Amino acid sequence: MSIFSVLKQIERNLEQFTHAEKKVANYVLENPAQVMEMSTKKLASACQSSEAAIMRFCKRIGIQSFKVMKLELAKELHTKGVGTPEIVDSPFQLDDDPKLIMQKVIFNSIQALQNTEKMISIKTLSESIDQLHKAERVYVYGVGGSAVVVRDFAQKLLRINVNVFRSDDSHLQMVMTANATKKDVIFVVSTSGKTKEVVDMLSIAKERNVCCILLTQNGPSPARRLADLVLTMSEEEHNIRIGTMTARIAQLAIIDALFVGLCSKRGQEVYERIIDTHQVVQHLKN
Known part of the structure; x- marks a missing residue:
């Protein structure tokens, strides 16, 4: 079963972040496990950004607080590789057979609905x-x-x-x-x-x-x-x-x-x- 993916949301929105937010985004993408143990102050220091930029960054990916983002990261890292084969969570290819096409369509649809649930106000x-x-x-x-x-x-x-x-x-x-x-x-x-x-x-x-x-x-x-x-x-x-x-x-x-x-x-x-x-x-x- 697909889950809301913090890391994918960051990757998809990377070009939309401000310079300060992009510093936060890149650090989270490179060090997700370490970020789970950090406070906003420590993360701001580590990525040479600010606590305000961290809060803006969280809201831009559909998460209301840094605490919630750490919880979502923990769930994602804990379930990574469990339940859904990596090949299903990948772009469509010309040599995909009908069964794999169906699996990818269903996976992407569920992912879109779950991500939108997080995003919408x-x-x-x-x-x-x-x-x-x-x-x-x-x-x-x-x-x-x-x-x-x-x-x-x-x-x-x-x-x-x-x-x-x-x-x-x-x-x-x-x-x-x-x-x-x-x-x-x-x-x-x-x-x-x-x-x-x-x-x-x-x-x-x-x-x-x-x-x-x-x-x-x-x-x-x-x-x-x-x-x-x-x-x-x-x-x-x-x-x-x-x-x-x-x-x-x-x-x-x-x-x-x-x-x-x-x-x-x-x-x-x-x-x-x-x-x-x-x-x-x-x-x-x-």
Whole structure:
């Protein structure tokens, strides 16, 4: 079984750290066992950084404190080499057979979900649910692979009678954004946070003081700077992405959490709507 990997998170985010944080990162990667026995003061001295940089470093990889990071390191080093063959925890190769491909896909999906659970802020998740609950209209948008996730979210919101609007046409989406008000919410999914259409749309929404919720991977991006609330998932496919597979899995999990949270917020009536819509759809299957 896969576990949350501190060392992998550090490796994947290495280029995003500041100079001071990178000193901490490199030291942890080279001396994980020693770090488990250190205080923040000793680690800061050993890597010629600061205690403040250590705390920023921990939060950047989805861990809230140095104490928790040491616990995660201890679990990782204790279970290293146990349970999952190294060949499964490796990039896809052209000569992989179907069985190994399946094992790698499942392994990577589980890893992405566990890493995202560590990365996401529950406070931001709760605030996003509140904003969606009180919004008069919800505009959802995503480009490319993210559009698949957005389509799933729109379908879920329609089932509970949320006024949700979505378009694959970027021009039409811009028109809808231009008509949005402070009573509405714009929900955007962008794996990189750098897609031009997404950034342009968020810029327009910002000018109109519309609440913007962004679902994106960990790391700095233009979209992240424009959004009011950012739901952060872990970055799994930082080199060549084959269909953004693990990104999509993590995004769908967060979408499901938002939907279930919204259902709970709206009470018993929402479940009656789900039953009603289910029964209507069943007529098409007869």
